[in-house]
Amino acid sequence: MPAAYDPHTLIDARYRREGAGSPVVSLNERAILSLLWDRPDLTRSALGPRLDLTQQSIHRILAQLQERGLIRLGPLEPPSYKGKPSPRLLLNDRYTCTVGIVVNTDSAGVAVMDFAGGFEAVPLSIQDLSMEEALCRIEAAIAPLLARKGFREQDVFGIGFSIAGFLVEGTRYNPPEPLFEWSKQHLGPTLAERFGRPVWTENSANMSTLCERMLGVGREVANFAYLSFNYGFGGGVVLNGNLVRGGFGNAGEFSGMFTEHEWRDRPTMASLLASLASHGVKVNSIADLARDFDPAWPGVEAWLERAAPHHSRVINVLSSVIDPEVVVLGGQIPAALGEALIARTDIYTKPRYGILRRMPRLELSRIKGETGAIGAASLPLKEVFV
Incomplete structure (x- = not known):
């Protein structure tokens, strides 16, 4: 078992705060990004009551996030009380994107998600295909989805991969019988090497749950x-x-x-x-x-x-x-x-x-379509940023 596999170590240095080896975001930056994900209507002045930080610290962190391109300022919103209008804070959808893949017993799904949660997804038939044949079909679907979202392959931050079945250990799963071939190896390092990106893995039910957490109820x-x-x-x-x-x-x-x-x-x-x-x-x-x-x-x-x-x-x-x-x-x-x-x-x-x-x-569920793939696409964002 490749016990040392950790997708965080494969994150490109350009996303890190201070280059190779440094974190992608600080704890305070992550707290702010999480709030903006769940509350896209938040204004700068509304952050204060939700954070144990001074206004000076909040302004400094926001300036750093904006300079790095993770957030952008939206329109000014009138205050609900006396004071100056405050800008809305928006996740920058063009900062990066992620790819999500789900493998079910007779179908697969692929999704591309921008940094603000906008996504495109497609279903694929993989019935009676070998693992290699299924992966080739999945791989062929990614480039057109990236193009539809206005991204290139080099814009992909990471990949979330989900498969039906329970976790055995590491990134090896025990799927239903139609997916037996997939159970023979640790999927994290195998897919990271194939796609050239860090890959986070989960079972498909958890990824549908994460989809509901990030975009639904x-x-x-x-x-x-x-x-x-x-x-x-x-x-x-x-x-x-x-x-x-x-x-x-x-x-x-x-x-x-x-x-x-x-x-x-x-x-x-x-x-x-x-x-x-x-x-x-x-x-x-x-x-x-x-x-x-x-x-x-x-x-x-x-x-x-x-x-x-x-x-x-x-x-x-x-x-x-x-x-x-x-x-x-x-x-x-x-x-x-x-x-x-x-x-x-x-x-x-x-x-x-x-x-x-x-x-x-x-x-x-209010979310239709490839929920496992959509949830998988949000997994790298949830693990690192929000």
Whole structure:
């Protein structure tokens, strides 16, 4: 195992504050950049109450960030109280960009994200392709996406890579059977050498969760859980605004709460495909299922009858253990199917002295498309800048 692999050591010197070996941003700079990511409407005068820094220090840090090109000043905003107008502070979308890649069992996705979170993403079919063939197809999709965002290959800060499956150690994952070839090596150093950029790796459910944290419900609430309905069933947890990875990097492996006997009735898209096939409905892939889903198909109701109790267990366990404000249903689940699961959720809590414990709100992900790739593209930004 290449235990020494650390993508931070591969970051180009031009991004560092003082050249090779120095950090990219200081802790105070990172605190400001994080605020600007979550609150793109912030003005310079509004930073003070949110930071344990003097106004003089804030102005100095902002000047340094602006000089390096990480932020720019927007229009003057009138104050909500007496005082002078203050400029809005904006992340500079042209400072750099990142690439995000997700590998699912029968599809892949590629995204390019600018420094302010704007992105372009495309889906790719990799069904029945070898790892090398899939990587060639992924690689070929990156240049056109960069061009559409107005970037060149040399503008890429780093790459986020995500794959279905749990973390074994380092950057080696244990994906479902269709991706067995990908399980044989540590993906971080392998892909960093191939692409010539630092590569951060994660499982795809965590990256869909990070996508929701960076661009979706995570901008409104600090504590939520994400359910990722794909070939398998997993998800992720965000507490106090941070993705929780756990002691072995596998927080969010929600399938672990089911016994072997219950395994086939988990709320997975693979089990839905099997249910449809047994009722005479042929759907070739999960990507086709997500695109063409019809709630009236024979086999859908049977799947809901089996899967809904297991889904309810997950919701109640999450509520009891981590107390999230929201549980988001995402991954590759069709919207109509997600709504049907929400409607069938059985909440176990009972009133005590006439008072019910507060339960999380259930909602479908608001982000459509390649959420794993979009989340992966935001991973280098989250790991280094925000």
